[in-house]
Amino acid sequence: MKLYLKIWRQKNNKSKGSMIDYEIDNISPDMSFLEMMDVLNEKIIEENGDPVAFDHDCREGICGSCSMFINGEPHGPDKLITTCQLHMRKFKDGDTIYIEPFRAKAFPIIKDLVVDRSAFDRIQQSGGFISINTSGNTLDANTIPIEKENADKAFDAATCIGCGACVASCKNSSAMLFVSAKVSQFSLLPQGKVEATDRVLNMVNQMDEEGFGNCTNTGACHVECPKGISLDYIAKLNREYVKANIKK
Amino acid sequence: MKKLFNSSIGRKIAMALSGVFLIVFLTQHFLINITSVFSESIFNMLSHFMGNNPLVQFILQPILIVGVIFHFVMGFVLDWQNRKARPVKYAVYKGSRNSMFVSRNMIISGIVILSFLALHFYDFWVPEMDYKYIQVLPEDPDRYYEELIHKFENPVRVGLYCLSFIFLSLHLIHGLSSSTQSLGTNNKYSSIINKISYAFGIGIPAGFCFIALFHFFMHFNT
Ligand code: HEM
Ligand code: SF4
Numbered sequence: 146m147k148l149y150l151k152i153w154r155q156k157n158n159k160s161k162g163s164m165i166d167y168e169i170d171n172i173s174p175d176m177s178f179l180e181m182m183d184v185l186n187e188k189i190i191e192e193n194g195d196p197v198a199f200d201h202d203c204r205e206g207i208c209g210s211c212s213m214f215i216n217g218e219p220h221g222p223d224k225l226i227t228t229c230q231l232h233m234r235k236f237k238d239g240d241t242i243y244i245e246p247f248r249a250k251a252f253p254i255i256k257d258l259v260v261d262r263s264a265f266d267r268i269q270q271s272g273g274f275i276s277i278n279t280s281g282n283t284l285d286a287n288t289i290p291i292e293k294e295n296a297d298k299a300f301d302a303a304t305c306i307g308c309g310a311c312v313a314s315c316k317n318s319s320a321m322l323f324v325s326a327k328v329s330q331f332s333l334l335p336q337g338k339v340e341a342t343d344r345v346l347n348m349v350n351q352m353d354e355e356g357f358g359n360c361t362n363t364g365a366c367h368v369e370c371p372k373g374i375s376l377d378y379i380a381k382l383n384r385e386y387v388k389a390n391i392k393k
Numbered sequence: 394m395k396k397l398f399n400s401s402i403g404r405k406i407a408m409a410l411s412g413v414f415l416i417v418f419l420t421q422h423f424l425i426n427i428t429s430v431f432s433e434s435i436f437n438m439l440s441h442f443m444g445n446n447p448l449v450q451f452i453l454q455p456i457l458i459v460g461v462i463f464h465f466v467m468g469f470v471l472d473w474q475n476r477k478a479r480p481v482k483y484a485v486y487k488g489s490r491n492s493m494f495v496s497r498n499m500i501i502s503g504i505v506i507l508s509f510l511a512l513h514f515y516d517f518w519v520p521e522m523d524y525k526y527i528q529v530l531p532e533d534p535d536r537y538y539e540e541l542i543h544k545f546e547n548p549v550r551v552g553l554y555c556l557s558f559i560f561l562s563l564h565l566i567h568g569l570s571s572s573t574q575s576l577g578t579n580n581k582y583s584s585i586i587n588k589i590s591y592a593f594g595i596g597i598p599a600g601f602c603f604i605a606l607f608h609f610f611m612h613f614n615t
């Protein structure tokens with residue numbers, strides 16, 4: 146396949162970036178999107194250029210690092226996958242592909258397509274955990290009976306890989322889907338209930354401080370989420386947040 | 394509690410509550426107006442009541458005005474904050490692949506409704522205040538129907554009203570279901586809420602359109 150790429154290039158956080166055109170040939174439809182980027186970078190390096198910086202790690206859809214905004218959608222046109230799981234057979238010979246970084250004030254660009262998602266880490270640090278003694282005398286989790294429905298819901302929420310596609314796809318750059326998943330995965334379980342009030346207050350507070358937008362309930366996030374985290378968790382987050390405010 | 398309304402979620406809850414309040418008002422307004430289609434006397438009686446009852450005039454009316462102002466000011470604030478949250482825009486952004494057009498353009502439909510409200514105030518509210526509180530004319534309980542059909546003689550006005558109702562419809566289709574989500578309604582009800590949202594969002598504005606057109610055509614030659 147021959148492809149026309151338009152890729153956002155930006156030297157560093159301070160400089161102004163722009164879309165740069167690249168042409169690439171002999172791309173196999175069986176390649177993954179990141180492999181196509183590797184081939185492009187080899188070509189750029191051979192020509193003594195500066196390769197396109199992009200994030201990636203596991204390349205199997207579990208780490209959440211790969212973060213491109215491809216043809217107007219995070220992780221490209223396919224649903225329920227990350228960029229590393231996207232294959233070139235989703236494109237046609239002669240296609241033009243726009244490749245941009247995830248854009249949000251709270252995700253500043255480091256270089257080219259690499260953005261700083263440590264805002265998510267700070268939200269997690271503000272309450273996305275349970276305070277449990279792990280020095281050897283931990284109880285087996287299975288000694289506490291948990292209804293199947295809640296166990297399943299908590300597990301679904303816990304599949305969030307913190308990729309940031311929800312923020313990238315949202316017209317308001319809202320992080321509500323991520324935060325709702327991280328709050329729910331604990332608050333649905335007995336071990337997480339103990340600190341539920343402080344957790345939701347602190348995490349929402351941190352989310353607001355990071356400069357994410359407000360939620361307009363467009364639903365873009367749950368359609369683009371590689372793990373299919375449901376909008377239901379946002380409604381649940383709203384409920385929990387109000388309850389916590391009344392308690393405090 | 395102070396924190397609540399300074400937070401993103403709190404602002405959305407305030408937005409949803411003011412939106413739901415406006416929806417209740419709109420329903421009430423529609424139910425009164427629709428009587429004008431089949432009974433001049435019922436319409437006059439209800440309008441006279443609403444226009445002269447002190448509870449409605451001096452308590453409910455100010456609450457409504459504050460509610461409307463709160464809603465659109467908050468709408469602008471949220472929109473401004475949301476734009477600020479993405480300072481550099483995407484070169485290509487395919488919102489249609491993941492969300493409804495109406496949900497992404499609440500501010501546009503809102504601004505059209507706001508301009509309509511200005512016209513509507515000028516048409517009915519300003520003359521009404523002038524009649525009652527400035528000129529202090531003697532109350533005639535049968536004047537309301539005449540005033541109504543007089544307004545709908547003008548085709549330009551009827552056209553503008555109908556156009557605005559289309560935008561109101563776009564606003565409400567998303568607005569109603571969105572407000573329940575903001576208020577934390579369990580999503581097992583979302584399919585039924587979405588249906589109600591569509592029915593209400595299309596039905597009420599279409600009803601208002603019908604009223605305007607009905608009077609326009611009924612009194613076309615008179
Ligand atoms: C009769 C008039 C109106 C009614 C019944 C109404 C109703 C609603 C409802 C129910 C919502 C959903 C709230 C939520 O999602 O939490 C909403 C949202 C919104 N309204 Fe209105 N509205 C009206 C007029 C206006 C006007 C005049 C504006 C002026 C700009 C406006 C701007 C907005 C905006 C921007 C939103 C989206 C807020 C967000 O979710 O981010 N609305 N409206
Ligand atoms: S909610 Fe989905 S889109 Fe958002 S960070 Fe988690 S996995 Fe990624």
Ligand code: FES
Pocket residue numbers: 200201202203204205206207208209210211227228229230
């Ligand atoms: S590289 Fe780990 S999810 Fe894509």
